[in-house]
Amino acid sequence: MNVWFRDLAMGARFAVTGGREGWVRTVLTAVGVGLGVALLLVTTAVPNAIGARDKREDARTDLRFSVTQMPKADDTVVVAMADTEFRGTSIRGRLMQPEGDKAPLPPGISAYPKPGEMVVSPALARLLGAEDSALLRDRLDARIVGTIGEAGLTGPAELMYIKGVAGLHPTGYPVERIDHFGNAPEPEPLDPILLLLTLIVVIVLLMPVAVFIATAVRFGGERRDRRLAALRLIGADGRMVRRIAAGEAASGALLGLLVGAGVFLVVRQAASKLELMGISVFPQDIDPAPALVAVVAFAVPAAAVAVTLFALRGVVIEPLGVVRTAKPSRRRLWWRLVLPLAGLALLYPMLGQGNENGEFNQYMVTAGVVLILVGVTALIPWLVEAVVTRLGSGPVAWQLAVRRLQLSSGTAARLVNGIAVAVAGAIALQMLFAGIEGDYTKATGEDTERAQMTVNVPASTETSTLTAQLQQALAKTPGVASVTPPLTSAGVGEKPHDANEGASFTSGSCAALREVAKLPSCKDGDVFAVRGASYDDSTDKLAKPGTTLYVDPGYDKVKGAAVPFKVPAGLKDARPRELPTGGDRGGFLVTPSALSEAAGATMSGDLYLKLDPSNPDASDEVRTAAAQFGPLINSHSMVAMERVGRFDSIRTGLFVGATCVLLLIGASLLVSQLEQLRERRKLLSALVAFGTRRRTLSASVLWQTAVPVALGLALATAVGLTLGAVLLKMTAQTVAVDWASVLAMAGVGAGVVLVVTFLSLPPLMRLMRPEGLRTE
């Protein structure tokens, strides 16, 4: 055992001694491993970060989603939702009116702001202080008296305000009375397909990192082999040199762990200043689970040692130098094919499972996808070797490249492994995303041609006056092209309480009513019944002249205004029309003269706005103008399509992760490339000495990279398409290939290699200087 320790320690010493060359090699390994470790730690911290965000979000939940309101007490507070948007970014807004000394405080604040005051998140404070935020300052014009603490925010970049108000009446969502915060509903379980998607995203992102770490620990391999040969010369036997190599690899990896921990801490600290796709996290939230940290801390050095010993398996280190058999044995295909085939076999039982048959077996999915992707790394060396041995001679640059590939295709294959795995995974995921996108993207029905915004005025005795005034004000607001005449609406039933039949009750001028129905003719005093609207079979039953209906009837424990309305004898028929907000509306249309004041007081108001597309601030102008008429007036920007939030966040996660992974792999490629060039410094100088053009050598380096990259990407594309097809079959989707995105993925991979080759040209030029010939 002592011998073991002695040899391992000697290896560790070699990792940090040996002058500049030794240090450079160790630093490269440590940086390479460190970047991989940092990415692993960040990835393993993501679930905790999301969990911490969700926990704080749950703790501040203030909506009860209940139809009944609790009685006023000294431990209650009335909360109104007053969210808004500024330049496309959401701002969480709450109006709060504590009703007693014991009113619960929301997380993150120590006292309620008084009416006319507000507390804001640090990010919102900065935004309000910005020079070009005048529109937002006009909208949120209360005096800032404090800052919302971290406990009340999901992330450091969240925009949020809590404003003190008086005179709020809890009428149900969005104005409610509560006696505590944190009444979060049970989260919905993640849809099986989304869970599958998440799993694949994580595997696809982590696999290239693992490949990258395996490459990083092989940096400086040739030089190490020569050093080991020198040790053989002075009496070390074969086993000893392997132990020494293991010690050297392990210490490089351990140093890498330290670098990784350092990079992780820096990234963690910097995270508070970053916001990606609307998500920001507090540094303390990026907290990987201890078990996962332990796995990384153990697995990385262990993998480093395993990879080193594996790499030494075909090398005989003799006292007079390193001997590699002149003709290495041909790579065998069968066991390389076993990996992806075993992966496919694991996924096979889940084909056609879809969304309806419960969850996918996570272990089988993980193992299957990992095996298929590992299969790529196993197949590439075979493919590169099989192809390059058949490549013939061409120009000198081509010949130099091909011969080098024929002699050591393994090195070249290792270079592209990471890229190939990333591309294969990305193609499969892209196919899966494209296939299931339809299920998670739905048309909102909103007609953005007819209107781009709606403004809603909550029901009150002043609704119609307020809506009319608002219409006039908005018509003059910069960026507004037109505003429809005001419409007000409520529900109507045949009984004052617990009506069996219910329909819409809409009021407005003839012009306004034409926005929601096709009217045969119209004059003030007319009342229409809109028959044949979707999901409406009540209008026919209610639209009987002489019948008394009740506007705003009560239901269950909720008391309504129940204002009587007699269906007039001259009731006209109208046909439904698609609304700007989607769908259509049946029920009754009432012109102003036919509407009683009492009924009008129960109705909420709506305005539809067309905006001037040339004014980028138009929607913010509208929100600010509308806010002057009351904090509960809701301005909504219309969109034609919307996606399920979780689908979007998985896609965002993939994008962010893929960018990090590609940068990492690009960096590793560059380091490996430079190292290979440095190893050949003397030869390059000799070639230049006898007149080889530099462009010939540059072209040979390019060919030497391009050939394995092209082969690797071709294989990656084939495997990616197969995996994508299998995943689509598993989700019971039609298999379709979006060739544009496949080409884009392969193109990105090729682009990374081209950039790396381009970046390695200046050092190549330097290495070709005659100084390389000097031996003294």
Next chain:
Amino acid sequence: MSTQTAPAGSLLTAHDLRKAYGPTAALDGAHFSIHPGEVVAVMGPSGSGKSTLLHCLAGIVTPDSGTITYNGRELSAMSDGERSALRRSEFGFVFQFGQLVPELSCVENVALPLRLNGTKRKEAERAALHWMERLEVDDLAKKRPGEVSGGQGQRVAVARSLVTGPRVLFADEPTGALDSLNGERVMQLLTEAARSTNAAVVLVTHEARVAAYSDREIVVRDGKSRDMEPAL
């Protein structure tokens, strides 16, 4: 005899060459001349500047000052591309080690300078085989450098240096990594082949035994050169 004035009919001459690497002066006023078909040995202890002199003469390194004239043309007036072309077509090189491309077979290595000059592969390899025969290594044509001995590899390198029919052959310690028997054979073949083509040979060595193959010897010490008096 001083070498300050170049003898008439010189193919390659250098005058008052100075070259420093950082604070260290590698050449400090060196002179040199060589005639066609002449073998000149450049001798001197390690670090004396003899390899730097060879690199300057071959246009690999640009001297800080001084002039080098090849066949009436000033080397320092040539661009890097022109000097490279000169090295490809008029000069040949043999180094101590690290000169054969390990991925190429021996015949491909020998054919490489011709191919760099645009000669077709088959033609270049035919010429390469001819020179390999003359250097007695034609049986190694298909082998890679890693599969042949040091002496054989060096003979392959000599064949490569002669394949373009150079007018000047630069040999930097060509036998430095060989045993005496192999070294002798390489020198014998190198000088015979050079003389048969009337090529001048600049032979950098610190071994008197190797220098004995030359027609004339110069010694470089502390960056200065001087002709060695012939032994009486």
